[in-house]
Amino acid sequence: MSVAHPIIAVTGSSGAGTSTVKQTFADIFAQLHLDAVMIQGDSFHRYDRQSMQAAVEHAAQAGWTLTHFGPQANDLVSLESLFANYAASGQGQYRHYVHDAAEAAQLGSPVGQFTSWQSVPPATDLLFYEGLHGAAVTDLVNIAQFADLLIGVAPVINLEWVQKIQRDCLNRGYSQQDVADIIEKRMPDYIRYITPQFSRTHINFQRLPLVDTANPFAVPAIPAAEESLCVIGFQTPPLEMGLYLSAIPSARQTSANSLVVPGPLMAEAMRVIIMPIIEKMIKNRREMS
Ligand SMILES: Nc1ncnc2c1ncn2[C@@H]1O[C@H](COP(=O)(O)OP(=O)(O)OP(=O)(O)O)[C@@H](O)[C@H]1O
Numbered sequence: 001m002s003v004a005h006p007i008i009a010v011t012g013s014s015g016a017g018t019s020t021v022k023q024t025f026a027d028i029f030a031q032l033h034l035d036a037v038m039i040q041g042d043s044f045h046r047y048d049r050q051s052m053q054a055a056v057e058h059a060a061q062a063g064w065t066l067t068h069f070g071p072q073a074n075d076l077v078s079l080e081s082l083f084a085n086y087a088a089s090g091q092g093q094y095r096h097y098v099h100d101a102a103e104a105a106q107l108g109s110p111v112g113q114f115t116s117w118q119s120v121p122p123a124t125d126l127l128f129y130e131g132l133h134g135a136a137v138t139d140l141v142n143i144a145q146f147a148d149l150l151i152g153v154a155p156v157i158n159l160e161w162v163q164k165i166q167r168d169c170l171n172r173g174y175s176q177q178d179v180a181d182i183i184e185k186r187m188p189d190y191i192r193y194i195t196p197q198f199s200r201t202h203i204n205f206q207r208l209p210l211v212d213t214a215n216p217f218a219v220p221a222i223p224a225a226e227e228s229l230c231v232i233g234f235q236t237p238p239l240e241m242g243l244y245l246s247a248i249p250s251a252r253q254t255s256a257n258s259l260v261v262p263g264p265l266m267a268e269a270m271r272v273i274i275m276p277i278i279e280k281m282i283k284n285r286r287e288m289s
């Protein structure tokens with residue numbers, strides 16, 4: 001944690017919606033005139049797409065399963081170094097991973113490969129991370145300890161799978177069977193490395209569908225915002241609960257530390273809850289400099 005160089009990490013599984021949530025944060029940063037360095041978690045994969053395929057086959061021959069959810073397929077030491085260096089000095093190294101043709105055109109590297117490493121620009125106000133391991137703790141690393149605000153994005157699992165299936169098939173060129181195989185292979189690492197993070201996050205946003213997703217492999221489209229609710233869970237009951245209930249239309253408290261909002265208001269609820277936290281972060285930062 002760092003008053004001088006704060007870090008916000010949004011963590012979630014593949015398809016959960018962390019890239020989508022990034023836009024809500026970008027809007028908040030723009031409204032507050034903050035210069036944030038945006039870090040994409042997938043850029044800390046250890047292998048590009050082709051090398052990953054070879055590494056997966058190699059692991060299978062040796063009798064174990066390598067997946068993007070586990071530490072063996074990610075350079076979590078470099079991710080921890082980025083967080084540690086940024087917290088200490090506002091500096092660090094980052095890059096991007098190119099998932100599809102649109103990103104290839106934008107970033108200038110081929111699909112399935114990384115861009116070159118680059119330095120965090122000087123004098124940013126904060127670091128924003130979105131990806132798989134923002135609150136990860138393993139035998140070798142403790143990434144969670146460096147984040148000042150940890151947000152979990154964790155739709156109920158059927159919805160998460162629907163989102164992954166639709167996105168991977170429509171945007172990333174995979175077949176439905178490819179995606180089903182990946183989901184199945186990743187399950188042990190999902191339980192071991194992804195879900196424990198949601199007990200370290202300060203606030204979790206859990207979208208749940210109001211339409212039938214019982215067989216996620218047969219759902220033709222991602223349920224719309226209007227067809228969902230969002231449960232917002234706080235690590236500890238927030239003093240501001242009353243304020244949230246009055247500021248977010250139709251918000252309803254469901255326990256001491258959770259409330260539920262209509263799906264279309266998920267981004268608005270994030271803004272209401274998170275903007276004051278960021279404002280306080282920045283005020284503290286400015287007061288110390
Ligand atoms: N709140 C939401 N309402 C409707 N659709 C959503 C919502 N959040 C995400 N989606 C959709 O789900 C799909 C996956 O979302 P997104 O790309 O943000 O996931 P991700 O967590 O960044 O995945 P990955 O880490 O694999 O890149 C996208 O098609 C996105 O449009």
Ligand SMILES: O=C(CO)[C@H](O)[C@H](O)COP(=O)(O)O
Pocket residue numbers: 013014015042045049068098099100112132172
């Ligand atoms: O887990 C993922 C995202 O969090 C992706 O599956 C991983 O990044 C590999 O991407 P691609 O299939 O586009 O090479």
